[in-house]
Each structure stands twice: as structure tokens, then as C-alpha cells.
Amino acid sequence: MTDLADTVTLPPVPAGKRPATRAGALDAEAVSAWFGDRKVLDRVSLAMPAREVTALIGPSGCGKSTFLRILNRMHELVGSASLAGRVLLDGADIYDRGRRITHARREIGMVFQKPNPFPAMSLYENVLAGLRLGGVRAGRDEKDALVEECLTRAGLWNEVRDRLRQPGGALSGGQQQRLCIARALAVRPRVLLMDEPCSALDPTSTRRVEETIAELRSEVTIVIVTHNMQQAARVSDSCAFFLAEQGTPGVIVEHGPTERMFGSPSDPRTADYVNGRFG
Numbered sequence: 001m002t003d004l005a006d007t008v009t010l011p012p013v014p015a016g017k018r019p020a021t022r023a024g025a026l027d028a029e030a031v032s033a034w035f036g037d038r039k040v041l042d043r044v045s046l047a048m049p050a051r052e053v054t055a056l057i058g059p060s061g062c063g064k065s066t067f068l069r070i071l072n073r074m075h076e077l078v079g080s081a082s083l084a085g086r087v088l089l090d091g092a093d094i095y096d097r098g099r100r101i102t103h104a105r106r107e108i109g110m111v112f113q114k115p116n117p118f119p120a121m122s123l124y125e126n127v128l129a130g131l132r133l134g135g136v137r138a139g140r141d142e143k144d145a146l147v148e149e150c151l152t153r154a155g156l157w158n159e160v161r162d163r164l165r166q167p168g169g170a171l172s173g174g175q176q177q178r179l180c181i182a183r184a185l186a187v188r189p190r191v192l193l194m195d196e197p198c199s200a201l202d203p204t205s206t207r208r209v210e211e212t213i214a215e216l217r218s219e220v221t222i223v224i225v226t227h228n229m230q231q232a233a234r235v236s237d238s239c240a241f242f243l244a245e246q247g248t249p250g251v252i253v254e255h256g257p258t259e260r261m262f263g264s265p266s267d268p269r270t271a272d273y274v275n276g277r278f279g
């Protein structure tokens, strides 16, 4: 395996043990967002409890992805983008002056709609790619242990343990998405953001990724954007329903425990949306 370029030492993980779980509560407070002078989110506040799954639902264009990207400082990558409000990770604002963007990205990982492994890089190196980008140093044994741990947590180890040197591009779409989850886990984030992670996958792969989410939910805080109401009902503890009516910026109409959002929502627009009457 290729050795990684290095400046920092990876914290050792005791043999046979998972790293201690850390909190990972995420709180958005009065978050507004703009592209140029167009406001797309208006004072959105949402508590995303530690080690629970929060689903963001709502029709196309209501600002779910923008909100998700604000949660790990990706929104600011767009030249015309700006924002207001605060995002607290375990009480500390990730936008505080002096807090590095790399810190937020490391603590709050992202899995995208389309699986994006490095296609020519081996599965082993794909898992470690985030460490390499972060300049993390690790010995061979540590790396082997981390690769196994992350692929196991992502529900992929048994399928790929005998072909870790094969390229990432040689996997099925669903396996590639679980490889991306393993890659995101390797830097030991407190939070995992998922932007429609199953929309490019077939039903079997979708089910497998959902199982992975279920297995991770007690270890990592997960925030998932999904258009699939059945998926939101299956995987999440709580849901937030976003809506942008008649050209107004997106807001959260209602949020709460998933069972209540689907069973007895308090706003008729939520009931209409979760029952497929619009969007």
C-alpha cells in the first residue's frame, strides 16, 4: 500500500475497540442564506440531537441542500453565496472567527447524492483518502485496522475484504456509496451529512445503505436529505419539513419526531406533503 504523506499522528485505537463516541449535537440558529441578493433560507432554526437521525424533507428548491451545506461550511464555496445565523456543534459555533474551515469539515462529514470514490485509487486508499488530504500520519498496522473498522461500520467489509487493492471504480453503485461512507468515517466525524445518498441507487443497494444508517445511528449524528418519504419514515428519529412558498425563501414549516410528522402532523401542508399530495 502507498504510504501517506504525513504531519500529524493518528490517535491510536485500542485493538478490538471502537473509538469512544463523542457527542455530536448540531444546532442551527436563525440560519438565513443567499445566492447573490436572492434569499433562499429565512431564519431556519433546528436542533439535530446527538447520535440520532434527522431527515430534511420538502419539495424541490426549498433549500434543503443549501441548509445541509451550511452545516459543514460548504455553502461558502459558492462565490455568490452568503449566510447569517449560527451553527453550533456541541455548543461551539463552527463559523466563529478563528475556527478553521478544515475543523468543521473534519468533524462534520458529507456523503453526496452520487457516489464519488476516487475511481483509480484502491479501496484501501479510498478509505484513507480523507486522512491523506488532512496530512495525517499513520503506521501500516494502524491504517490496516482503521480500514477494516471503517469498512465494517459502513457495512462493506465482508464484501470487499479479499479485494482491497482493487480500484474504487470496480464496485457497484451501492458498494461505492458505502465506500464513501467508510471514507467519511475514517476521519472520525461527530456528524455525517447525507444529501440524497440513495437517489442514484437501485432498491437493493438503497436498502443496504439504509441498514448502514441504522447501524451508525448510535455512533454518529446523521442528517439526511431525502425525497423518499418511506425512507424518511424508515431511517429517521425526527424530521424537518422545509417549504418555500410562491418564491419566498425556504423555512421549516414543522419539525418533530418522525412518527408524529407522519402520523399526526399539526400543519396541513405537512400532512399534504408526507401523503404525497404535492411536491
Ligand SMILES: Nc1ncnc2c1ncn2[C@@H]1O[C@H](COP(=O)(O)OP(=O)(O)OP(=O)(O)O)[C@@H](O)[C@H]1O
Binding pocket: 035, 040, 058, 059, 060, 061, 062, 063, 064, 065, 066, 067, 078
Ligand atoms: N449555486 C447556486 N447558485 C444560485 N442559486 C442556487 C445555487 N444552488 C441552489 N440555488 C437555489 O437555491 C434554492 C434552494 O436550492 P437547494 O438546492 O438548496 O434546494 P433543495 O430543497 O435541496 O432542492 P432539491 O430537492 O431539488 O435538491 C433554489 O431556488 C436553487 O435554485
